[in-house]
Amino acid sequence: MIRTPLRPLARILKARDQGQNPDSIEAENIRLRNEADRDHDRNRAEGRFLVMGIAFFCAFLVIGTRMGMLAGSVPEEPIAQASGSPIVGQRSDIVDRNGRVLATNLDTHSLYAQIPDMIDPAKAARDLAAIFPELEEDDLLKDFTGERRFLWIRREISPEQMQAVHDIGDPGLLFGPREMRLYPNGSVAAHILGGATYGREGVHSAEVIGVAGVEKYFDDFLRDPANEGAPLELSIDLTVQAASERVLQGGMMLMSAKGASSVLMDVHTGEIISMVSLPDFDPNDRPRILTEGDQSDSVLFNRALQGVYELGSVFKIFAVSQAIELGLIEAGTMIDTSGPLTWGRFRIRDFHDYGPELSAENVIVESSNIGTARIAMMIGADRQREFLGTLGLLLETPVEMVEAPTGDPLLPANWSEISTMTISYGHGLSSSPVHLATAYASLLNGGYRVEPTIVRQDGPRRGPRVVSEQVSAAARDMLRAVVVRGTASFGDVVGYNVGGKTGTADKPRPSGGYYDDRTIATFASVFPANDPRYVLIVTLDEPSVEALGEQRRTAGWTAVPVAAEMIRRVAPLLGMRPDVETLTPTGVSLSSN
Template structure:
């Protein structure tokens, strides 16, 4: 930049020659220089003010636009970006086949303490022990007065308990919102539902996870947010389940049994309408598993699915049906029942002496071990194994429960000829009541295999054929005669044509051998016999009927009356009307004119 001198020599000389004051030139130049500097600074300041004004304008525009957007949007609670955001507490409901709630979620609170914030720690511990009797006041005092900065007090509390804690007035006692799993029907269908507990936990939320039953089997499905809370629909009917458990509980007590189970299944679809195991528990307060001893003594043990037992004479119909299907016999074929039947050191006897021979039908009606064993010998071990395998007796049931794989049948290590004979009448092979119900449904529904399920089916699936329709019908006729003429006479329910087979098996000892005075009694039924709709299998563990002069333990005296009462109660609930059995002779009265 060119800088103008304050005292230019040419102008000074010219001013002196003309008689002017040269100092005036310097003052004028100094003034002009100051004015130029002032104009430059003013221009710079005006530019800065303009830029600052533009920035303020843009900021106000952005803030105004955001305020307008917030005013026009739906209000919502802000969410934190911490770890608790990863914990999903949502879980879908479980409902029965009619849409009635079996399991749902309930909003509640947890209670925790922050000892550094507490004022009267010992008083707070005593008050909490008074509100929650299961808490130990001394332990709470140690936790509160120690070095801990966080203490879980209760994972879930009721509104009344929450108010009582509020009334303590302790600032270090805090609450966290969460959801808990609620079973509004208490013990009803406990073994099917299983139960739920808390997984990952935070102060402001907790993950609800299944621990048993369908809750654990479908845990991922129930917690899937993509399903938008769509409930899981089961096959069981809440009303039928309630009646089944009520009658079974009464029968267990009346027959002085240690435990009991019942399975009610649709013979065509395999849908389980009711399934019970006693003793049971409340899934809202699930007990701890046994850490020692016999697990079957625990109320958590599901006898219908996990319990594998020798099911006795209920197996005899399988031998008769297979022999008829193979063309080896027909219902009237005479079988040698002269006993005892000897194989090596083993002797097979009947409960009563039935004479030298019985027809195949009478072998089933009278429940002859000898007759059934001779039929099985004609069938042979290999064909017997193939038939029982086709009915599902070699694998755990595929029912949708995490406990199902533990109910694997117990098979003989060496399937010898004696095994073939004893298994034909239900000894030497142990299976669950659900196995038996599935096999009866497959055999008696017309002869097609069904698979047990707890999920309601939109379409009925037809499985592979097990026996012909003719064989299936003949088997139902035989089982019907067991009720009308044989060992299950107490099982008759007027109007419902009950058909079934009793089974009484000695209970094995844990270390080998059998008890002389302990049995598993079972009654497997199908009704109505002429148009089968449902299969019902009821078992009692160590029953004894004491109304007579001597204790009676056979299924005909113990399990059969309980099953009959159950059918009498549940058949109307299933929509079955009493009807006249086809082929029944009607009384004809001739009136004179």
């Protein structure tokens, strides 16, 4: 810094000429300079204090505002979740093939307690127990007077319950907005939809997650905000599903069966139009999983998808069709049916004595075990196994439901010659009704493999060819003959040209062997048989009905009439008009002018 000299020579000389004292002038200059320095320092200090004051004021203002906001808000319950991960509450709807809602979201509220804010815990406990009968007053009071600061009371409450709690008037009882999963059709399609529950949750939102069925299989899709609310479109038809459930429920009761299932499938697309498992449940109030006993007795068990059974004579059409495809026989080829057929220590018998021989077609019509076993011997184990595999009977079904992998077919440990014979008439290999529907659709749609699906498709999905068109047509003709003059005579529905095959299998004992009085009765049908559109599988577990003075357990007396009634109900819903022959009137002529 350059400083001005305090005693410049010119000023000193001038002061002397004027008779002034240079020392006085110097002292005055020093005083003025010191005052200027003090004023400068004071101004700088005052500026710093002003800036610091403003900064402290802003800081206290922000902190005070935040504290006020926290004091007036409701703290969230601590939850175990990843840091910074938001809770996504919105979930896409599920609709049927026509856009009708199967699952949706409903705005509701949760109820919780901020216990330190409660003014009368005893009264609150008493009043809450009166509003919610499932809650115990003593348990609530224990929670309210213990060390807990937060308590979930109900995850979902109705508007009426919310008003009743509000009338209690305790400031520690608070409500939080949330969405709940609603199934507006109750138990309809319960096993398909599965159900949902809450995952991560706070007092202001909750994450809805699937626990079974398509809700769980498509959980990521349904929760993905990128879908912008686009619904999941299923292949099922709600009206057909509801009608199928009503008919099957009535049939199960009439036939005194412990359980039942049905599968209706489009033969060209593999779409499942309806799938029923009884007994069922309401997904709005999903029951708990059984912790003991046989899981197949649970209402949550999907008999159509998870239930694997020896399905009996419905398999016979596979053996005859394969033999025709291989050129080993034709529909009119005579087959030796004399019996019993002995193989080592095993004996294969027929339900009736059909004489020394039957045509291949009549082996199907009369349901001859011996005739089918002899045809299977012509085919051989390796070719039989390969053919059943191409029909999808040996692997888990690819249906888009989490339960599908639990319905794996049960195969023989050693696919021996005797296994080849018994499998040909549906014993020694267990599969699900969905497997059977897929195999029938592939065989009867013209001979193309289809994959089963629960998701709506835009058109036919043809896979590899499994049999020729001619063999497929021959199989349909044989199945039609079973209904017209065979074991499924109760299955004929006027105008719909139904074809099908019955199957009755004794249930295996857990300890080995088979029951004498417990069966699985199945009817596998196609309609119309001359121009197939749908296959329908109806299975009854342990049916028994009295007819003509006897207890009847076979499929012809039990599953067949139930399937016929189901076709009669659902065919019009599918847009199918009965093909009734029009009679030409005689004796009357109409003329126009």
